[in-house]
Amino acid sequence: MGADTSAHPGPRVIGLTGGIGSGKSAAADCFAELGATLVDADVIARALTAPGGAAIEPLRAAFGDWAITSEGALDRAAMRERAFADATVRQQLEGILHPLIRQQCEREIAAATGPYVLLVVPLLVETGGWIGRCERIVVVDCPEDLQRARVMQRSGLSEAQVRAIMDSQASRAQRRAAAHEIIDNAGDFDSLRAQVDALHQRFLPDRV
Structure with missing residues (x-):
């Protein structure tokens, strides 16, 4: 069931x-x-962490400028290296991203037409x-x-x-x-x- x-x-x-x-x-x-209807958490995460994405300023506030590229996106390579090395960083990152991803997923589910x-x-x-x-x-x-x-x-x-x-x-x-x-x-x-x-x-x- x-x-x-x-x-x-x-x-x-x-x-x-x-x-x-x-x-x-x-x-x-x-x-x-x-x-x-596809609702893809990875696609949503990339949009949230792109320049102008809703997660950028919370990430900058939590981690500092090292986490953000000169173009204004999440520096994925730097964050990946830190997050794998430090569980606290990974937990902070997830604490910021997961609720935002969940909210957008729910919006897309509600709008589904398939x-x-x-x-x-x-x-x-x-x-x-x-x-x-x-x-x-x-x-x-x-x-x-x-x-x-x-x-x-x-x-x-x-x-x-x-x-x-x-x-x-x-x-x-x-x-x-x-x-x-x-x-x-x-x-x-x-x-x-x-x-x-x-x-x-x-x-x-x-x-x-």
Whole structure:
């Protein structure tokens, strides 16, 4: 059974998550092509931390000018380095960003026009407040060595850097344990798309 969503009237909300390099963005794009309304916490976070974004001045006040680039955006590289090295910095950052992200997600959910909302949250399992917002949770899954290889290929990060990011996220087992549905993305794109197609049919409003 899904979570009790009676406190959140409105469209059906399906949560989508997965570890870095799992392919959740590709899966999300497939759902969007089928008509789901995409609400992506990462996209929202980037807008909040872009020049003029609502998070910029709170971040400057909390961390100082080192956290903001000359263009007026969050200095992601500097913040990533500090946040991974210091849990207090990471907690401060999350304390500023998470409520703003949540507010914008709720606005976009309320304005949704698709048959259901696909709420894409990379840290859905880690920031447990999201779980109760979703009727179903879909986890995009693949072996960890494949995750590492994909991230290293696309980002140029070292294996040690990728391992550090993965270590800061929920484990593969924790994500799988939280899932109502698992998309196996160890194969090719056609396999991913076929699994998304099948889930989309189940998520349509007249289905259970």
